[in-house]
Amino acid sequence: MNKRFGKYGGQFVPETVMPALMELEQAFAQYKDDADFLAEFKTYLQKYAGRPTLLYFAENLTAHYGKAKIYLKREDLLHTGAHKINNALGQALLAKRMGKRRVIAETGAGQHGVATATVAALFGMDCKIFMGVEDIERQKLNVFRMKLLGAEVVPVTCGTGTLKDATSEAIRYWSTNITDTYYIIGSVVGPAPYPEIVRDFQKCIGVELREQALNEFGKLPDYIVACVGGGSNAMGIFYDFKDEAAVKKFGVEAGGRGEDTGDNAKTLSGAGRPGILHGAYSYLLQTPQGQVVEAYSVSAGLDYPGVGPEHSYFKDAGVVNYVAATDAEALAAFQLLAKTEGIIPALESSHALAYLEKLMPNTAPNENVVVCLSGRGDKDVQSVAKILGEGVI
């Protein structure tokens, strides 16, 4: 199995984790092209998660900009409200085939935790979700959802108590309990073979889009825009188009409080340089001494200081353009989509929508733009209300 994307990726993990990675590699190699496995995965995607998702023509938003036609790939309509369920289902099915009775996961905003708790409930597996204490405080509703689904939420106090620390703690737990535990990583990050596994379970987004685009407007999209934290929804929608240079791809990172503040998550589009975190060599926000810097974004799903290694490869190879949108721009896009289309997007996806402000003026009316609407915004309305000074609850 190829463990690298160009020079990025690899398996930079403690020796205690290696047996588990080798077992996982072997299982993935066995099942990734296995007809029975893929048929089972497809059935759950269709009957449980709700695939294929719609490619929706956003007529009002298109009129707002008055340029190219804007389409939304509606991952927000999936069960549990985001694309995360694709990967959670795929990995849980893999775990089942490997005979593991317990699944664990890390979560930041809680979306991946909810998706994992959901599939664990579905397949009757024990489930532990590692979540930073800061995030538990910020995302109480998702913590309760996970508990309702039967999962144990493990508070992580080490480091800064956020997503990167929850990821470290999940890896530590896994290294201690490798024989009966499967680690469902939530994005295209981590040691090989995880970035490849998560990409393979998310690439259905782009494969569907290709077919839908040909049916809807008779050609491939001219532009695809997706937000990037770890980068799983972006990888999912870009991957099938990676060799199509005519399809211009934009990965939008969290610009946070703006250029000069340092409070952002611009791993690829800002101050990141290649380094090693959580098992992979990839662009990383870090100090000159190589200490990992805490990322910041209004959106909890994007404030991760690393990024999937295949995105680093795509950046260097010029396959995808990596850009950023600030908190303020994302909040404006969040409200604009709600008002024009009656769709409340996740704050993460709002970053992709926000980039339309810069992209649309350069487009032509006969072109088509597809935005990956990776999740719905119900989880965010409380924090947005707080930011906008609305007194709810």
Next chain:
Amino acid sequence: MTRLEKKLADLKTAGRKGLFIYITAGTPTIDESLRATITAEKAGADVVEIGIPFSDPLADGAVIQASSVTALKNGITLEKILDMCKKIRAESDMPLIGMGYINNFMSYGYSGGSAAYDGFEKFIVDAKAAGMDGVIIPDVPHEESADMRAVCKKYSVHLTEFITPETTPERMKETCASASGFVYCVSNTGTTGVKKIDYSRINAKILDARKFTDVPMAVGFGIGSGEVAVQAAQNSDAVIVGSAVVKLLHAGKFDDAMNLIKEIRAALDKNFNK
């Protein structure tokens, strides 16, 4: 022969078990960690592993994580750690091993820009000059270490290989073939820290590993008392004590830390002296 090889050979000749003590550089202060290193030798340490603090130490349990947070707040850097080495060398010939995560080594000497930078070789050159005898990089398994092995070999600095109770015979053959200085025998699955461990599993693995290499074996993870050190030393050449000492040093209990080292030293000598 390096300082480390000589020390381990002398111990073997004397029929004694080696005692490696891990001390986080920069905790509770940079000066105190320097004093701890020098005093540890007097208390009975044969080798000191200088812990290099990283923001995200994947292989470490709560105690070393906490000590790393303090050390980073105290402004510890690789440059300051090499200064510590030079100061230790002015007083002692004790072997010194740097234990740290790969991202810090790769960043050594970085001076700006977003291009890929790898300062590992520069670090090894400076570390050698400062008197460091080897490095342990817990997040670089054998599969990823070929380039680093070549660099370390070039400058006669040891790069430590690992075995665990789960290591398969095929991998053990490979890792042992490139063993240098000593083999780090991880006693259990999971992270560093004092806990109850059945040492019979790693002790059995050590006998397997001896078929592939003559390089000395040191057992680490979980050792917090003389009694447990004796269990861990059954088949090995040395034991490694980290969290138990770091916890006391971090809490400012310097004398208690040194007394623990003395206790472990005495237990090993009592049980294994020829």
